[in-house]
Amino acid sequence: xxxxxxxxxxxxRELIIEATTEIVEQVGLEGLSAREIAKRVGYSPGxxxxxxxxxxxxxxxxxxxxxDELAGRLASTDAAGxxxxxxxxxxxxxxxxxxxxxxxxxxxxxxxxxxxxxxxxWYQQKxxxxxxxxxxxxTPLLNNSDPAAQKRHARTLWASVHGMTSLSTADKxxxxxxxxGRSLVDDLVSTYLxxxxxxxxxx
Amino acid sequence: xxxxxxxxxxxxRELIIEATTEIVEQVGLEGLSAREIAKRVGYSPGxxxxxxxxxxxxxxxxxxxxxDELAGRLASTDAAGxxxxxxxxxxxxxxxxxxxxxxxxxxxxxxxxxxxxxxxxWYQQKxxxxxxxxxxxxTPLLNNSDPAAQKRHARTLWASVHGMTSLSTADKxxxxxxxxGRSLVDDLVSTYLxxxxxxxxxx
Numbered sequence: 001x002x003x004x005x006x007x008x009x010x011x012x013r014e015l016i017i018e019a020t021t022e023i024v025e026q027v028g029l030e031g032l033s034a035r036e037i038a039k040r041v042g043y044s045p046g047x048x049x050x051x052x053x054x055x056x057x058x059x060x061x062x063x064x065x066x067x068d069e070l071a072g073r074l075a076s077t078d079a080a081g082x083x084x085x086x087x088x089x090x091x092x093x094x095x096x097x098x099x100x101x102x103x104x105x106x107x108x109x110x111x112x113x114x115x116x117x118x119x120x121x122w123y124q125q126k127x128x129x130x131x132x133x134x135x136x137x138x139t140p141l142l143n144n145s146d147p148a149a150q151k152r153h154a155r156t157l158w159a160s161v162h163g164m165t166s167l168s169t170a171d172k173x174x175x176x177x178x179x180x181g182r183s184l185v186d187d188l189v190s191t192y193l194x195x196x197x198x199x200x201x202x203x
Numbered sequence: 204x205x206x207x208x209x210x211x212x213x214x215x216r217e218l219i220i221e222a223t224t225e226i227v228e229q230v231g232l233e234g235l236s237a238r239e240i241a242k243r244v245g246y247s248p249g250x251x252x253x254x255x256x257x258x259x260x261x262x263x264x265x266x267x268x269x270x271d272e273l274a275g276r277l278a279s280t281d282a283a284g285x286x287x288x289x290x291x292x293x294x295x296x297x298x299x300x301x302x303x304x305x306x307x308x309x310x311x312x313x314x315x316x317x318x319x320x321x322x323x324x325w326y327q328q329k330x331x332x333x334x335x336x337x338x339x340x341x342t343p344l345l346n347n348s349d350p351a352a353q354k355r356h357a358r359t360l361w362a363s364v365h366g367m368t369s370l371s372t373a374d375k376x377x378x379x380x381x382x383x384g385r386s387l388v389d390d391l392v393s394t395y396l397x398x399x400x401x402x403x404x405x406x
Binding site: 028031155160191 | 230233315317363365367386390398400
């Protein structure tokens with residue numbers, strides 16, 4: 001009894017999203033259950049399923065917010081100075097963001113849609129939008145190489161950095177990367193950019 | 204009745220490992236349960252827990268075999284020719300291996316030890332041993348840069364490639380990388396090596 005009448009449906013939706021985010025942030029996806037969420041918001045698990053059809057939909061919303069937040073962080077990264085410096089700052093922003101709430105970031109890697117359900121189109125678009133600032137920063141460094149190559153280089157760099165952040169936020173491979181998550185990312189960007197300079201020399 | 208007396212404990216252990224590997228290969232970690240394993244080997248779930256204390260121990264054994272198999276594959280990769288070619292072949296072997304049984308490979312990323320249990324020391328050593336051939340192939344390309352830098356470069360390359368293989372074997376980011384898992388890896392190695400050449404010029 002009690003809280004059932006206190007919240008509007010929109011408020012309740014928001015409460016559930018916040019509580020779920022908090023749980024994932026604290027204990028990771030494996031510690032998440034409808035029961036635990038319900039307990040935190042003070043409603044019954046049944047109420048949860050009145051608001052969200054299933055946990056997957058709820059998790060996708062949280063992932064979407066995380067991707068939006070990172071996109072916002074990248075968009076507000078200082079764009080001054082030479083393109084290589086800009087790129088370094090973007091990658092550094094990306095990496096730092098993932099380390100702030102590692103378990104929440106891991107959600108992107110750990111949460112799989114159940115068999116038969118596709119990841120929605122908007123999700124792919126949000127991931128794609130993380131690539132845009134990298135691509136923009138890379139373009140001036142690529143000295144007129146063709147657009148396909150530009151896209152590939154941005155994806156290579158993104159996939160490498162993304163892979164490193166995931167290794168760094170997962171516990172299992174910590175022995176290899178713990179001392180060096182950031183130093184590996186720095187080395188990657190420096191060496192990759194030096195390589196681009198060599199492969200795409202200015203005319 | 205029936206099979207209970209047919210197998211020795213060692214045989215039963217092996218049967219369980221094989222059935223579990225098969226399930227993960229076919230449907231991934233999320234489709235795995237003690238019940239499903241027991242069904243495939245024709246014993247009761249209780250028998251399973253006589254042989255393995257818990258699923259985590261069983262999964263670690265499967266992961267260990269996977270890492271050993273990959274280490275073997277790397278060790279038998281053609282070591283002839285210039286170091287850059289050797290490195291390219293190693294990375295290509297690594298990538299191909301992960302794509303053969305993508306869901307099984309994902310196990311390495313998806314399986315987390317329960318809270319309070321550490322990943323055993325031997326596990327880290329096995330992962331570390333995947334780095335050795337990369338490090339050996341890189342060394343001649345690094346023209347006497349210090350050993351710490353050599354270790355870092357090997358880890359950067361490995362973490363990048365590993366991250367890409369994981370993106371490529373996971374379904375969720377397929378929109379970004381599907382057309383290009385291998386081409387991203389190729390681009391990474393070529394550009395990274397070109398960058399090393401520039402950063403560590405021969406004297």
